[in-house]
Amino acid sequence: MPVLSKEIVAASSRPLLLSLLNEGESYGYELIKRLRELSDGEMEWTEGTLYPVLHRLEREALVQASWHEAESGRQRKYYKLTAAGRRALLEEKSQWMFLNQLLETLWKRTST
Amino acid sequence: METDFNLMDSLQQWRTRLGALSEDDRMEIEGHLQDSMRELCATGLTEHEAFLVARERLGEVQNWAASGPASGHARRWLWTALGLLGLTSAVVCLVISLFIPKMHEGRCVVELLAEKSDVPTQRAILESTETLVEVMQTQGSAQHALSAARELQKRVHFDPIPDTAMVVIRVEDESASKAAELANAIPTAYESRRLAMDDNARELKRLALEGAVDEAEAKLAKLNPVSSQTRALSPSLGIPMDELAKAERIRQLKANVTAAEEDWQKAAAQRTLDQALATPTTEAPKLEEIALARQVLAEARSKFVKFKAEPPALDRILRRHEQASSNLDVLTSAEVEHLRWWALAFALLGLAGLAMGHRSNHAIS
Numbered sequence: 434m435p436v437l438s439k440e441i442v443a444a445s446s447r448p449l450l451l452s453l454l455n456e457g458e459s460y461g462y463e464l465i466k467r468l469r470e471l472s473d474g475e476m477e478w479t480e481g482t483l484y485p486v487l488h489r490l491e492r493e494a495l496v497q498a499s500w501h502e503a504e505s506g507r508q509r510k511y512y513k514l515t516a517a518g519r520r521a522l523l524e525e526k527s528q529w530m531f532l533n534q535l536l537e538t539l540w541k542r543t544s545t
Numbered sequence: 546m547e548t549d550f551n552l553m554d555s556l557q558q559w560r561t562r563l564g565a566l567s568e569d570d571r572m573e574i575e576g577h578l579q580d581s582m583r584e585l586c587a588t589g590l591t592e593h594e595a596f597l598v599a600r601e602r603l604g605e606v607q608n609w610a611a612s613g614p615a616s617g618h619a620r621r622w623l624w625t626a627l628g629l630l631g632l633t634s635a636v637v638c639l640v641i642s643l644f645i646p647k648m649h650e651g652r653c654v655v656e657l658l659a660e661k662s663d664v665p666t667q668r669a670i671l672e673s674t675e676t677l678v679e680v681m682q683t684q685g686s687a688q689h690a691l692s693a694a695r696e697l698q699k700r701v702h703f704d705p706i707p708d709t710a711m712v713v714i715r716v717e718d719e720s721a722s723k724a725a726e727l728a729n730a731i732p733t734a735y736e737s738r739r740l741a742m743d744d745n746a747r748e749l750k751r752l753a754l755e756g757a758v759d760e761a762e763a764k765l766a767k768l769n770p771v772s773s774q775t776r777a778l779s780p781s782l783g784i785p786m787d788e789l790a791k792a793e794r795i796r797q798l799k800a801n802v803t804a805a806e807e808d809w810q811k812a813a814a815q816r817t818l819d820q821a822l823a824t825p826t827t828e829a830p831k832l833e834e835i836a837l838a839r840q841v842l843a844e845a846r847s848k849f850v851k852f853k854a855e856p857p858a859l860d861r862i863l864r865r866h867e868q869a870s871s872n873l874d875v876l877t878s879a880e881v882e883h884l885r886w887w888a889l890a891f892a893l894l895g896l897a898g899l900a901m902g903h904r905s906n907h908a909i910s
Contacts, residue, residue, distance in 0.1 A: 460576075461573065461576075461577050462576070462577045462580035462581060479602070479604070480574075480577060480602060480603050480604070480606075481603075481604055481605075484573075484574075500572075503576070505579075505583075507576055507579065508572060508576070509576050510569070510572070510573040510576065
């Protein structure tokens, strides 16, 4: 698997975050770990990528943050998808599906 | 080396590098650092190594950890609202200032012709409300001269020129010609008041001198009771006044004897007549008194005549060095000036507010 460019990582961060949070409530560190696991270590977010996007989603009211006590006893900030977030995820999904199909069509043509 | 590491100190030091983050962001990032450290420690790194690696992974936190959405947005809108409010207020102040009429200044320079010690008193008379009342009376405000004078007082400035008896009189008015007229009317009113005051003083002096003459005449008449007719005859007949007085008295006493009806009245009148005939013409001490009284009278009369001959010093009140003309300065009135300063302050505040709002917006993005 080739190393993903910064632009692709940045552009995909929004739909990926919405999708990960669609699985359930989570926090920053766990989201980074989860993406690493799902991509078998091929794709990794830095904190500098994750948190600004996460905060922007919060500002847009697509995710909602709340503080809960972690198992270590510390307070931890959890994020969960809102109804608006779920609608945004559906939109993102359709856009990415469309792009995927378009690219597949184009590449199939060039390969034949 | 490892034993020197203190996690709490290192965390504290790291926190200071976070800059102006909200408490919410700081707690979230610190939680992330500690999660990361715990995992690194699980792979066999020491606490110190784990801290260094986790810290490096986080990088320059203040560059990406935007402040909380609510506070960020609120701040942005607050700044923007403040900016708009400031600019609106500036425009309002500016518009109001445009509607306040322009002021003109009438200016004249006068010199008070008085003794150096008397200059402060004369200046007080010049600047007094009474002088301004007289000004307003000449301007046709006879009915409400006092209130008009008080109103005028707010627009008049007297600036004494140091070490001289000169005063610069400045009057502000919306009309240029009115400002000049009022500025010139003040010294005129002052002159008029001074004349009136001088007239009063002269009248009092005249009365005093007249009184002195009357008193001296009365005293003389008492000492030397000669009728005015007799007094008038004395020089032409060449007979001394006291001789005439005695003759007149004796004539009167004789008439009394003749007029008496009863015997006892006649006898009493005759006794008085005999006494008068036996008395010398004038007693010596009385003559001295009369001479002194005559001298006093002469002096009193002389003073009175001299006073009447003195012309009133009316031309020694004031000298005009500069008359107010229609070529007047246009002033920015104090209200307009204040409003423009406020407009400037509001405009700066408004611009600062908008700049801060823009900056907050940029930081959030």
